[in-house]
Structures are given as C-alpha cells and as structure tokens.
Amino acid sequence: MGIQTGNTLLQIAFVLYVSSLAGYLFFLVRQKEWIQKISFHLIAIGITVHFAGMAALGVAINSLPVQNLVQNLSMAALALGAMFLYVQYQFNLKMLGLFTALILSVTLLAVLLLPDTQAPPNDAFTGVWFYCHIILIFAGDATLGLACGAGILYLLQEKGIKARNPGFFFKRLPSLDFLDDVSHACITTGFFLLTLGLITGFVYAKVLWGKFWSWDFKEFFSMGAWFVYAVLLHLRLYGGWRGRKSAIMTIVGFGIIVFTFLGVNLFLGGHHQEFTK
Numbered sequence: 001m002g003i004q005t006g007n008t009l010l011q012i013a014f015v016l017y018v019s020s021l022a023g024y025l026f027f028l029v030r031q032k033e034w035i036q037k038i039s040f041h042l043i044a045i046g047i048t049v050h051f052a053g054m055a056a057l058g059v060a061i062n063s064l065p066v067q068n069l070v071q072n073l074s075m076a077a078l079a080l081g082a083m084f085l086y087v088q089y090q091f092n093l094k095m096l097g098l099f100t101a102l103i104l105s106v107t108l109l110a111v112l113l114l115p116d117t118q119a120p121p122n123d124a125f126t127g128v129w130f131y132c133h134i135i136l137i138f139a140g141d142a143t144l145g146l147a148c149g150a151g152i153l154y155l156l157q158e159k160g161i162k163a164r165n166p167g168f169f170f171k172r173l174p175s176l177d178f179l180d181d182v183s184h185a186c187i188t189t190g191f192f193l194l195t196l197g198l199i200t201g202f203v204y205a206k207v208l209w210g211k212f213w214s215w216d217f218k219e220f221f222s223m224g225a226w227f228v229y230a231v232l233l234h235l236r237l238y239g240g241w242r243g244r245k246s247a248i249m250t251i252v253g254f255g256i257i258v259f260t261f262l263g264v265n266l267f268l269g270g271h272h273q274e275f276t277k
Helices: 002-030 033-061 069-091 096-113 128-162 176-209 217-238 244-268 271-276
Strands: none
Touching (some): 002 033, 033 069, 033 096, 069 176, 128 176, 176 217, 176 244, 217 244
C-alpha cells in the first residue's frame, strides 16, 4: 500500500515538474513575471509531493529509499529540488528554475519508466553513519549540480555579450558577475557538503568493511571529483580564476560527479554496485 502511494505521488510530482518546465520555457520567451511565479510554485509543490512520495516509500520498506537505481535517481532529483529552493531563496536567479525543472522532469521520467526491483533487506543500508553519508553526498552533489547550471547560464550570457548581435539570452539573463557569484556560492556550499559526505563515508566503510579506503572505483572517482572542486576553489582564491574558466571547470566537475553516480556503478562495479541494481 505504501509503495503504491509513493509511486502515485511520484507520478503527480512528475506532472508538476513538466508543467513547471513548460512554464519556465514560456517565461523564457515572454519574460512575464507572473509566469515565472506560477512556474516556481509548480516546482515547489512538485518537490513537496516528491518528498511525500519518498517518505511513503521509506516507511513501506522501513529504510531510506536508496536501495536500487530507481530509488537513487529519485533521491538525487529530490535533493536537487530541495537545494534549488534554498538557492532560489538566497539569490532569486529565476532562470535557474528552467535548468532545475528540466533535470527534475527527465530524472523523474526515468524513475517512472525504469523497473523498480525491490532489493532484499540489507543491514548494510542502515546506521547513523550510512544515513549521514547518503544525505550529505546527495545534498552536496545537488548543490554542485546547481553550480553547473549557473555556469551554463554564465557561458550563454558571455557568448551573447561578446557577439556582435547580443542574441536571445542577453536580455533574459542577469550580469556575468551575478551568475559567477551564484555559481561560486553553490560550489563552496556543495564542496563543504561533499567533504562531509566523503568523511562520513570513510567512517561508514571502516565500520562496515574494517578499513577507511579499499580502492573501490566509486571511492576513486569521488575523490577525483572532490579534487577538481578543491583545485577550482584554490585557483579562485589564489589565482584569480573567475568567470569563464570557473564555469567550464564547474561543468567538468559535475560531469565527473554524474559519471561517479551512474557510470561507475553501471560499468565498473565495486562495493556501491548494490545501489544500482
């Protein structure tokens, strides 16, 4: 019963996300404030319904719903939505809603289409360190995803400014400095959360497998992504890396995160492969 309720709520959330995406696309063309407000409220309601659906699923399986690929995709989307609400509250970067609504719609579509094979109970998916690791990693990755979105908007705006004809996005996006500041704030927050997520993950590995580091593919690529953002923050602080260089490196870093989240589990295997069956 709980699983069916959760699935129904996810379907409703998907409809709300797609409706929000359509609204943001309309806002992109018409630039009417009321369209943006409606689109934002649609995505906010969708995130709330999405959370309720994941909560219902968690109660039904008596565990955090991250035990297979479908549940992990859904949790990743929920984390992105939650962090978007926070970033939007802090900075009111309206066009970031278009990026977020698109990712949420595509991800929830995959969640609804892929088979949700229920994993057997596993004591490894429990405990304080496990829950802290999962929540922090998802939150950190989601915030870095929003940094990627702001970086993409930066490159679009920069292209419009440099072009002889400013083009479609020039009047629809804020200043380069503002986009760069939003991206940097997301990187700083996401990097902090990712760092805590990795630390709790090492502790969890020690508890579960008896050692902090086991040269698992997931661990290797996760540290690779962490290193990219660490270098980016260092270069920004001491090397003056801002603007275009920062935007490109942010996009590259998030590409590594996506591969770490999906590609490593699906193609390389390792301890974390259990989470994508």
